[in-house]
Amino acid sequence: MSVTRSLRCIGLAAATLAGSVALARTGATGVTGAAGADVAYPSRPITMVVPQAPGGGVDLLARLVMHRLASALGQPVVIENRAGAGGLIGTRYVARAASDGYTLLLTSPSHNINAVLHQKAGYDALGDFTPVALLARGPFVLVAHPDFEAKSTAELIALARKNPGGIAYGSVGAGSFNHLLGEMFNAAAQVKLQHVPYKGSAQAASAVVGGQIPLSFNSLPGALPFIRAGRLRALGVTTPGVSRLAPDIPPLSSVLPGYEGTTWYGILAPAGLPQPIVDRLSGQIARLLQEPGMEQSMVQLGAQMSYANPQDFGDLLAAQTILWRQVIEAANVRPAD
Template sequence: MQKIRRRLAMALCALAGCLVGGSALPQAAYPAKPVKLVVPYPPGGPTDIVARVIAQRLQTQTGQPFVIENLPGAGGNTGAAAVARAAPDGYTLLVATTAHAINPSLFKNLSYQFGRDFAPISQLTSGPLVVVVNPALPAKNMAELIALAKSKPGELNFASSGNGQSTHLAGELFNATAGTKIRHVPYKGSAPALTDTMGGQTQLMFDTMLSAMPHVKGGKLRALAVTSAQRSPAAPDLPTVAETVPGFEAIAWNGLLAPANTPREIIAKLSAELRTAMEQPEVRERFEAQGFAAAWNTPDAFAGFIQAEIDKWAKVVQVSGATIE
């Protein structure tokens, strides 16, 4: 009996040692079940399209479904708040946009903190907006637009897809850097904003290439410039705003984030899978067709990018005086 007790004690000690050393029963590989990608905007928009391209590719690579859930509302805050409250297990992720870097300084009462409540995984896309005007406007380029706006301070209007969106703050950044006073008119989405710009109720808009360029090709809008630092491969003949207003840059981006405290090994796994996904020619081609470029980066690099965006747009919000309760 004493020998049995000694052997049992030795076995228990060995088991305890395994548990302490982390070599107990093997953990299930991630992902072991469907992963939910929360898109905080309605179906069919640029962010939704990017998310579905990525979801399809990640499902192919991992063998697990990546399911899109659209949770629109409050300028992207409804979906972001839901992910911030989700379990940090890698099975609920947020497809974030430029607006999420703008919102911390624009909204007074957010239920989450963008810089604290999320773990960055990777940027997904980066792309310019395009400055489009009603064809009746007597401005054929950015220099002429600036001259016209300065000759009629407060008389020109620019439409946006909503308060706090990149289409809004890009216009405010333009006012600040070009010294113009073009008034902002917010809409509930890009489609009605473009409709009124084409109809002449507003004179211009800073919009995504995906939404605006079909109307440019149809002759209902005139494109003046793109807002990136370099010309866009999707419209190489269009100059940049910076060619007229040095230093101006406003890009639209998407990125993938997990709730804070998600295990680092899950973040690393997702980052690696995204890198593989965005190296695929078909993924790059689908992004480029919408005026976006694939933009993978490491979690640490993406965290730095997000903070720089938060700081940049906070200054624009302060100068514009914009605020939302």
């Protein structure tokens, strides 16, 4: 299956998941074991591991959701930041934890990307985890310096085809999500934009604003202030259609059908988590996402609420692993030293 065809499949899956809040498929209040007896879960605090430093997108979303989950479950949910190695450290920790529902992981596409990119990732993105719930998605945007010759996605593609390898785009590092968005763009548009890695999002964004490079893929919330101030030009968002966060910016898919590159945020548990506990967690998460003010709070963090139950979330994870493997192998992406 080609990368472009995979992009279309992911886009179809995203459209299905975005509209589903399947409460009927999740548990209600208590947890019932296989023998029919009530299981006292949770009976002690739950640890939610975030494989990022405090203040990142995953961390902020975790703090928004977890205090509501604690209230619903009647036990504290403690955020534990285990950052390092691009998310590998925290993810490995959860993969090796007990399958009892007291250690969870709130993660993003780096979960699948790292497992493909690193030969010694230390975990299997699918086999070592139990999907619990997808919480939200977050759009990215392709931005250009205001003086860059191409003023639209179509013009960029035409220019890039005339000058293969001569137009640079920045990212936060080799194998990062926004690096791979660029490689997906290359494959879909049949062009060769030149990747320039930076050490962080601030440096990559500053390089485009300052005119050192003409392009980059950025999170839409982070880029919007620069776009509104005229310091960056938005060429297109990575969502399948227009984004509610910026409905005036066209999607890249309007020129490249099937292109989609939204980040996602979801909760996983170690493999083998008993189904009654999965149902209990997923059901409470589905309910808390419908609480008044939750959707607006997510929008303020740059995320769009998009619940998916464990089965659908697992399908998304499997599709993402296939997609990122194809992108990484086709572009011969190697992890940073």
